[in-house]
Amino acid sequence: MVKITVDDRELEVEEHLTVLEACIQNGIFIPNLCFLKTRHHPHASCRLCFVSIEGYDRPVTSCTERVRDGMVVKTNTPEVRALQKSAFKLLMSLHPCHPKICPTEKPCLLMRIAKHIGVGLNPKPLEHIDRGLPDLVDFGPLYYVPNRCVLCAKCIHTCRTINQMPLLTFAKRGIMTMVAYFDGEQNTSICANCNACVDVCPVAALLPKSAFTSSVESRKA
């Protein structure tokens, strides 16, 4: 065990943990979208989990930083918030929020992050970018909602952990990057009873087809 100080609170935590994990375990919320416990190398792509650490000349992502004895961490300095706000605004410029049709449990993770760092869910002053992607993409056993996806890669990693041969992948690149599904000969029916990717997605960008059709039907009824 090591002792660290987070926002003036003294914590005793296991020494192999990342700062992010240590904080979350102790009920200290740090915004994060792409962190997954099972991932050996943090993806560190969402750029939301910044913290200031004493002795460092700039904020660092807490999902990539391991705790050390005597570490002094601040989760809410102006520098940290400024970075988080920019990252969040960039994210929201590709993620138009339609809470009424979005099936996430409210408040969703993005809503909680917005509240925590003190910004709205709109991308202002950035503009919303329309990538011209379809509303719904047929993934065989699943549906994918590209405009909701925040590209955290949790689904892809989870699928890989379970299957070795992941059925999900990132396709294309840059601003056009999206999750894609490609069934091979080896693995056509794996998805039927799995849904692990659906469960891990923070923004309901993956939906099991069964649930989807039943909810559409119940709305019709």
Next chain:
Amino acid sequence: MEAGKHNANQLVTEEEERAIAEKLPAIFREFSQERTNLLPILQRIQETFKFLSPGAMRAVANYIGISTSEVYGVATFYNQFRFHPPGRHEIKVCMGTACHVKGGDIILENFERKLGIKEGETTPDREYSIERVACVGCCALAPVAVVDDKVIGYMQPSKVEGLFLQFEIQRKIREGQIKAEAS
């Protein structure tokens, strides 16, 4: 390419897939079954067939021992790969710096709207395919399109219209001949 799910499937017939599958072993023989050979193998396949069919990507995945998704993910990262068979008329719109400055993107959009497909795609009747390419080396003529290997300079929307008019007339003649022969 339709975003996300690979949907060249409707375009590529089973027969074509079979013809491709027959030739793949010869290509595979040139490469060991290593992951580092993924790109070279895909390049050879594209060279040979001018596009990567779903069946070919499955076969590559099997050969190297990775998932088809991974093959697809890697291939879509690079602009050089096509996922649709080329159309009878191949339209390439230059997106090099000079052409870009001169409104190449408008020309591309013109073609896309006219044909109802996006760059990288082929019309369902396999008549036309659109591709974006980097500088074709005649920037002075910007914006440039290369249609069936003919360079067309100073592109304008009206030239796009003119091209299609010409192609459609050709097609009518062609189909008229086919009918004439059949009757």
